[in-house]
Amino acid sequence: MLLFLEQIAEKYNLHIGTFGHAGDGNLHPTILTDARDKEEMERVHKAVDEIFAKAVELGGTLSGEHGIGIAKAKYLELELGENGMEVLRKIKTALDPEGIMNPGKMISVKGGQK
Numbered sequence: 001m002l003l004f005l006e007q008i009a010e011k012y013n014l015h016i017g018t019f020g021h022a023g024d025g026n027l028h029p030t031i032l033t034d035a036r037d038k039e040e041m042e043r044v045h046k047a048v049d050e051i052f053a054k055a056v057e058l059g060g061t062l063s064g065e066h067g068i069g070i071a072k073a074k075y076l077e078l079e080l081g082e083n084g085m086e087v088l089r090k091i092k093t094a095l096d097p098e099g100i101m102n103p104g105k106m107i108s109v110k111g112g113q114k
Helices: 002-011 038-057 070-097
Strands: 015-021 026-032
Touching: 002 015, 002 038, 026 038, 026 070, 038 070
Parallel strands: none
Antiparallel strands: 015 026
16 A cells, blocks of 8 residues: 555655554555645545545555544445445434434435435
């Protein structure tokens, strides 16, 4: 993964600092960027797409300790697959049949929300 991160940094002309927890293999690649630079941010988003895909391909996970959250929500199916997403939708529907808790945030439920 570290070699891949170097390749991605070069491919997209980005600076990626990676730190983490060696004992459990938890990596935190951090892209140093200027959010005001739209062109750079386009490269950042493409790089992130590839980084998450590679993490899952290598048997890793999207988040080892901090949860998925809104920023990573679009990558959740990449890790869980459609069956995993369906399980989450069923849990969400069972706990929130009216779809009123955090509507449209991460999991599709009643009323055509996300």
